[in-house]
Amino acid sequence: MRQRVITAVVALAFFLPIIYIGGIAVELLAAAMAGIGVYELFRMKGLAIFSFEGILSILGAVILVLPQERWFFFLPEGTDKSALFYLIVLLLLGIAVISKNTYTIDEAGFPVIVSLYTGVGFERFLTARSATDGLVVLVFGLFIVWATDIGAYMVGRRYGQRKLWPEISPNKTIEGALGGIAAAVVVAGLYLLAFPGKDYFGHGSAMMILLTVLFSIAGQFGDLVESAIKRHYGVKDSGNILPGHGGILDRFDSMLFVFPIMYLFGVF
Incomplete structure (x- = not known):
């Protein structure tokens, strides 16, 4: 856990200034x-x-x-x-x-x-x-992914009983998946409130909340896709560039699905 935290802090210290x-x-x-x-x-x-x-x-x-x-x-x-x-x-x-x-x-x-x-x-x-307001849009997508991951982990660990897709990822549960969606919706609501007067990236606030549910599901499906690839090839992690976290695909598998879906629905 200590290694994961150190890697996350260093990675964010490098990553966030560049996207800014x-x-x-x-x-x-x-x-x-x-x-x-x-x-x-x-x-x-x-x-x-x-x-x-x-x-x-x-x-x-x-x-x-x-x-x-x-x-x-x-x-x-x-x-x-x-x-x-x-x-x-x-x-x-x-x-x-x-x-x-x-x-x-x-x-x-x-x-x-x-x-x-x-x-x-x-x-x-x-x-x-x-895009227009690109930093706001990009951070919104990142927050949705991160909130989904954290919510799914916390709720799944505490309340998880029913397996989501055991053939692909044995540790994921239906309760965890729902917790991830709920966390994403809460974070999206707070994020949208932080930018009053915006048109919410071309959509009304209610539509953005509904889309957030879709984005959260897409992110979790992207995670499952990466798990399926790793299971097929018999590897634990996609790489080792991020000690304690695995590879780039281990960290960005959800985003590789979320941002194309956001684009498809006209968020940017």
Whole structure:
């Protein structure tokens, strides 16, 4: 527990000033976290990250994360950076030819999905910070995730009886999941009250509370998805970059689901 607390304090001391500053600093942070996420998934699967497909997967994730206006200004007018990502896909598929079909389309699918999972997730994190009132929106999303995690842990530990999804995560309970949603709703209500006069990111306050329930569920589902991946590959943590907490994906698995859902519902 002591190691977890120390790591959390150090990480927040590094993380919070960067998201406050925004701009290039948070863009590079998001790209770095996406790249580390790709590395962790390759590591779990037992693949070398310094391979042709590993490097292409990291490049694909970084392309998806970084904003086109600042980083891909060299593209012809009217060309979207998605064209660069599709080039990555074509190169991965081309390995089948070079390897004489010892590398197949099934194997090429893994680095593509990995790039999309980490790249789009962290790109939406970055888009939230770049939006109007971006810092307010981004911190709102972070608070929802953190409140859900803490509420689920506290309520589940005290009152948890019925298993939520034992085949995937044996320790999670239905009571804990409901406690996480309740904590997120309380924190969202307090957060919205702290900004009187706002239009609540384009929605009324009642709608934001309802959406908070959805965001909390999405965050918990993202956590379960990461648990399913780790169970499939037989690993305890996605990585060890954060002592006591595991890897980047262990800490950001919920956010990789929450921010894309927030974007989908027009919060930013």
